[in-house]
Amino acid sequence: MTTITAPARAARATAAPAIRRRALLNWVAVHSLAVAAALFFLLPFVFVFLTSVMSDQQALTSELWPHEWRWGNYAQVWRTPGFLTWWRNTLLYAGLGTLLVVVSSVPVAYALAKFRFRGRNLALMAVISMMMLPPQVTVIPMYLFWAKQLHLTGSLWPLIIPMAFGDAFTVFLLRQFLLTIPKEYVEAARIDGCGELRTLLRVVLPMARPAIAAVALFQFFYCWNDYFGPQIYSSENEGAWTLSYGLESFKGAHHTNWNLTMAATLLVMAPVIVLFFFAQKAFIEGVTLTGVKG
Amino acid sequence: MAVLSSSLPPVLRRKRRRERARTLAFLSPWLVGFGVFFAYPLVSTVYFSFMRYDGFAPPTFTGLKNWDYVLTKYPFFWQGLGNTLWLVAVMVTLRVAFGLGIGLLITKVRTGAGFFRTAFYLPYLAPPVAATMAFAFLLNPGTGPVNHLLGELGLPQPGWFTDPAWSKPALTLLAMWGVGDLMVIFMAALLDVPREQYEAAELDGAGSWQKFRYVTFPNITPIVLFAVVTGVIQTMQYYTQAIVAGKVASGVIGGSGQQFEPGYPHGSTWTLPQMVYSLGFQRFDTGSACVVAVILFALSMAFTSLLLRRRAGFLNEE
Numbered sequence: 138m139t140t141i142t143a144p145a146r147a148a149r150a151t152a153a154p155a156i157r158r159r160a161l162l163n164w165v166a167v168h169s170l171a172v173a174a175a176l177f178f179l180l181p182f183v184f185v186f187l188t189s190v191m192s193d194q195q196a197l198t199s200e201l202w203p204h205e206w207r208w209g210n211y212a213q214v215w216r217t218p219g220f221l222t223w224w225r226n227t228l229l230y231a232g233l234g235t236l237l238v239v240v241s242s243v244p245v246a247y248a249l250a251k252f253r254f255r256g257r258n259l260a261l262m263a264v265i266s267m268m269m270l271p272p273q274v275t276v277i278p279m280y281l282f283w284a285k286q287l288h289l290t291g292s293l294w295p296l297i298i299p300m301a302f303g304d305a306f307t308v309f310l311l312r313q314f315l316l317t318i319p320k321e322y323v324e325a326a327r328i329d330g331c332g333e334l335r336t337l338l339r340v341v342l343p344m345a346r347p348a349i350a351a352v353a354l355f356q357f358f359y360c361w362n363d364y365f366g367p368q369i370y371s372s373e374n375e376g377a378w379t380l381s382y383g384l385e386s387f388k389g390a391h392h393t394n395w396n397l398t399m400a401a402t403l404l405v406m407a408p409v410i411v412l413f414f415f416a417q418k419a420f421i422e423g424v425t426l427t428g429v430k431g
Numbered sequence: 432m433a434v435l436s437s438s439l440p441p442v443l444r445r446k447r448r449r450e451r452a453r454t455l456a457f458l459s460p461w462l463v464g465f466g467v468f469f470a471y472p473l474v475s476t477v478y479f480s481f482m483r484y485d486g487f488a489p490p491t492f493t494g495l496k497n498w499d500y501v502l503t504k505y506p507f508f509w510q511g512l513g514n515t516l517w518l519v520a521v522m523v524t525l526r527v528a529f530g531l532g533i534g535l536l537i538t539k540v541r542t543g544a545g546f547f548r549t550a551f552y553l554p555y556l557a558p559p560v561a562a563t564m565a566f567a568f569l570l571n572p573g574t575g576p577v578n579h580l581l582g583e584l585g586l587p588q589p590g591w592f593t594d595p596a597w598s599k600p601a602l603t604l605l606a607m608w609g610v611g612d613l614m615v616i617f618m619a620a621l622l623d624v625p626r627e628q629y630e631a632a633e634l635d636g637a638g639s640w641q642k643f644r645y646v647t648f649p650n651i652t653p654i655v656l657f658a659v660v661t662g663v664i665q666t667m668q669y670y671t672q673a674i675v676a677g678k679v680a681s682g683v684i685g686g687s688g689q690q691f692e693p694g695y696p697h698g699s700t701w702t703l704p705q706m707v708y709s710l711g712f713q714r715f716d717t718g719s720a721c722v723v724a725v726i727l728f729a730l731s732m733a734f735t736s737l738l739l740r741r742r743a744g745f746l747n748e749e
Contacts, residue, residue, distance in 0.1 A: 167539045174533060175550040178608065182553070184576045185565045199579040241460040248457035254450070260458065267469050269735040271668040273704040274728040277711050277720055278475035279468070281486070302464025333453055362558040364671040365704075369712065381560040385675055388564065395568055402568075405561045413556050417549075424615040 189400035196396035210400045217390075220401070222376060223383035230296050230367075230379055231360035237300035238307050238356045239349060245303050246311030247337050251323055261312075267305035272365055280369055291374035296366050300356075307352045310426055314348035315341065351423025354416055361409060380405045473728070480721040490717075497718035501726075505719065507694070511701045512726075514599065518669055518702065522603045523662040527655065530613025535647075537614060538621050548618075555611030559671040566605045567592055567679040592680035595699035602672055602700065613658055620654040621647065663734050667727065670704040703727045 188196055189210060191203045214220060248254075249261055283295040318341060326336040342349070364381040371377035378386075384405050391397045413420060439447070455462075480497055484490035501508050533551055540547050554562065569577050570591035578588040591601040628646045637645065648655075677695035693709055694701030703723060711720030 164541065167536065168542060170536055171540050171543075171547045174536060175547055178550050178554050181565055181569055181608065184569055188568065188576075197574055199574045199576070201576055201579065241464075244457040245461040248454055252450075252454050252457070254454045263465060263469075264461075266732070266735060267465065269664050269731055270469065270473075271704060271727055271731055273668070273670070273707040274724045274731070275469065275472035275476060276707065277479060277717055277724065278472035280712075281475075282472070299464065299468050301460065302468065303461035308461060333457070358556070362560070364560050364675070369708075381558060381671075384560050384564060385678060388679055395571075395574070398564060399568060402561045402564045406557050409556050409558060410553060413553070421552075421615055424612050425619045 185399045185403060188396055189403055191396045193394055193396060196399075197393060207396070210396055211404070214387075214397055214400045214404060217387065217397075217401075219375060219378065219383060220387075223378050223380045226293055226371075226377060227361060227380040230293055230363075231357045233297050234300040234360040235353050235356045237297070238304045239353050241301055241303045242307040242311060242352070243342070243345075243349070244337065246308045246315055247341060249308065250312045250315035250318075251320065251341075264305045264308050264312075268309055276365075276369055283370060290370050292377050293371055293379075295370040296360075296363070304356065307356060310352050310355075310423070311345070311348055313426060314345060318344055347419060347422055348426065350416065350419035351426060354412070354420050355423055357412070358409060476721045476724050476728070479717055480725050482718050484717040485715045486717055487715075493718065497722045501719050501722040507698060507701060507706065508723070510698050511694075511703055511706045514698075514700065515667065515669070515702045517599055518602070519663050519666045521599070522606050522669075523659060523666055525603055526606050526610055526613065526662060527658045529607050530610045530658065531617050531651075531655065533610060533614045534617025534621055535643075537618055548614075551614050552611035555609045557609065560675050562605060562609065563672045563675040564679060566601070566608075567676055570601055570604075592676050592700075593696055595697040598676070598680075598696060598699045602676060605672060605676075616654060616658065617651065620651045624650040660734060660737055664731060667731050667734065668704055669702050670708075673700040673702055674705055674708075676700060703730075 184201065187201060187203055190206045190208060191210075192205065192207055195204055249257065249264070279295075280290070284290040287295075289295055322340055322344070323336055326340045327333075331339065362381060363379070364385075367377075367379040367382040371379070372382055384401055387401050388398045479490070481492060481494060482490040483493040483496070537544065537548055537551060557565070569575050572578055572588065572590045572593055575591075577591075581588050589597040591597050624647055628650070629642060632642050632646050674691075674693050677693055677700050678691050681691070681695040683691045683695075690713060692713075693705040704727065706723045707720050707727065710716045710723060
């Protein structure tokens with residue numbers, strides 16, 4: 138992977154030796170730092186992995202390299218009662234949640250980006266306030282609502298149903314992206330006699346595909362990682378636990394077994410990381426969208 | 432507006448009414464969500480902060496009693512607020528500084544840039560519970576690899592999540608490990624700094640520090656501010672890592688009938704969001720939990736308004 142550009146190469150060839158030496162020193166300094174940083178970021182994964190294939194006894198010592206590679210630990214974690222249920226619940230929450238959030242947020246974001254109406258700025262402020270609201274602020278009335286009015290606590294529904302009513306963060310990000318689509322496209326579609334819904338579905342959505350992919354990924358990760366929601370709403374029924382919530386009690390059940398706990402930890406991290414490698418571009422674009430555009 | 436529209440010809444008035452109906456239709460999912468999941472619970476939280484309610488018997492009005500209890504009698508309120516502010520000050524500062532450093536580093540890497548970028552980014556993706564479990568293991572004072580390595584190097588071996596003096600630094604280290612989001616944001620901002628400004632600075636004989644101080648930093652100030660303010664708001668909500676680290680390090684994990692009192696060790700990781708959970712869902716003192724929730728809301732909104740003022744561009748037209 139040589140990314141040295143042609144002019145840089147030419148400059149290098151003709152530059153005085155002192156400058157060349159300085160460039161080389163600079164290269165060495167930058168790359169040593171990068172290697173050090175990479176160790177900080179990657180070594181935890183390496184240690185977690187090495188421990189996950191140790192024997193029970195060895196995991197209790199401070200030795201770093203496994204004596205024997207016990208791949209069976211993974212099978213054992215997989216067979217732990219509940220583990221499969223947690224997977225199914227997490228997939229249900231993340232899959233259905235993502236679908237509902239995208240479907241309900243797209244029209245809202247479109248209206249906020251492309252319609253002119255009274256109270257639009259107010260609506261946008263409300264979206265931003267909602268985005269910034271810590272979930273703990275509203276959790277008590279919400280819990281009472283799900284528990285006493287709807288009798289749905291102990292299930293996944295209190296986590297999934299709210300997703301059908303738009304998500305502030307998703308609305309905000311999509312709106313930021315839709316603002317960058319020139320209004321000429323929308324106007325042309327309107328002049329051609331497209332209704333708003335048709336304009337949105339046929340003209341705007343195809344252009345917004347990267348942004349939609351990014352917010353869908355964000356939402357999927359949010360649900361996958363959510364701990365507070367499942368702890369509050371579904372923890373009273375073991376059949377409705379998610380991976381995040383179950384993982385922690387897994388440590389409780391396997392009190393001293395760091396090897397199994399670390400194998401379970403890696404199994405929870407794995408899907409997110411695999412998904413990232415498949416959708417790297419969408420994800421990085423999404424992160425940039427939050428910070429830079431706007 | 433109203434006066435204006437009534438003086439319009441009927442065709443236009445009908446058109447305007449149609450437009451309004453269309454806007455409402457597009458906004459409707461969110462309008463319902465705003466009412467049911469934001470406005471209603473927010474008002475209820477304020478209402479419950481003045482009520483005595485254990486979740487079972489009907490609520491009764493107690494005036495400012497809950498407020499008085501939380502602010503003057505509840506022994507852990509100020510400790511939790513102090514911890515939250517510690518995390519806001521230290522964790523956010525270090526995370527932004529480190530994120531900027533990693534962002535700068537990655538823009539300078541010529542060989543293997545793709546590998547390094549992915550390596551720096553990956554930990555950000557680790558689910559918080561899994562990342563915290565991994566760190567609880569890595570920083571485990573007895574058998575954890577980190578203290579093992581520190582021992583080999585002849586360095587002190589702190590108790591990390593089991594020592595009140597080290598538990599917040601350990602959480603900060605965990606937060607810095609997941610700095611990938613900031614790295615990407617800073618990287619994008621750094622690549623947008625106009626090259627000519629660096630060339631001009633070089634002609635004036637600026638060194639690397641001067642180039643950073645007078646060219647790079649002024650150009651990325653808005654992004655640094657954005658990172659600080661969103662970091663503050665996120666840290667106000669800091670919950671999962673603190674509670675999971677405490678549970679794993681103390682060895683008390685739910686399910687076996689023992690109830691975990693968050694904040695282990697010695698209340699050093701105890702924060703406002705955990706206080707809402709503990710008061711409301713473990714002690715069934717709904718009123719006091721709502722007092723803390725209202726305080727948390729007020730603090731978050733204060734920071735949000737700061738963000739809105741700084742980023743007035745959010746509201747601008749295309």
